[in-house]
Amino acid sequence: MNVDAFVEEMLRINIAIRYVAVVDNEYNLLASSQRPGTPSFTTEESDRNFMSIIPLIIVEAVDKLRPFLGAMEAFRVRYKKALLMFHRAGNLIVVLSFGPQVTTPFLSEVTKQFEKLKEEYLT
Numbered sequence: 032m033n034v035d036a037f038v039e040e041m042l043r044i045n046i047a048i049r050y051v052a053v054v055d056n057e058y059n060l061l062a063s064s065q066r067p068g069t070p071s072f073t074t075e076e077s078d079r080n081f082m083s084i085i086p087l088i089i090v091e092a093v094d095k096l097r098p099f100l101g102a103m104e105a106f107r108v109r110y111k112k113a114l115l116m117f118h119r120a121g122n123l124i125v126v127l128s129f130g131p132q133v134t135t136p137f138l139s140e141v142t143k144q145f146e147k148l149k150e151e152y153l154t
Contacts, residue, residue, distance in 0.1 A: 034062040034123075037152035041127065042066050044144055047137065049113070050128035052082040053153075059083065061123070072112050086117055086124040094119075105142055118145050120153045 038051045042064060050071070052063035060083045065071050071078065093103050107116045114129040116138060127141065 032154070033152050037125075037148055038062045038064045040148050040152065041125075041145070044148075045141060047129050047133055048127050048141070049130060050078075050126075052078075052086070052126040054082055054086045054124045054126070056087060056122045058087055082126060086126050090117060090119060090124050105138075105145075107138065116141065118142070118149075120149045123153055125149075125153075 034053045038053060041051045042048055046066075048066065049069050050063070050065045053061045055061055060079060063078065063082060073081070089106075090103070093106055097103065103119055105116055105118045107114055109115075109131070112131060114131060114133050116127040116129070118125040118127070125145065127145075
């Protein structure tokens, strides 16, 4: 498993991705990176605090519907200034951040790219 390479590759293959974070089930932020030259909407401390706790809490809540709906593939949260997309990869949670202009068809393509890189870097 190479989470740093995964983060770098996600940023490389899709210019719309602003930020990538990988968190494990023990609330550890394993890797995160903002696209170079792209200003963050939050402070570095806010990113660390949010990414180390919130993704796991949200994913655990969403996973409660697994027996009825099947495994969660991804979900997103849209804010006025950003869109966050959460993916489950085994015992990892990957968070991708985009600008607000990103639309649903585009996210389907990002999901395909994520699945390919997940197999290569996160298993």
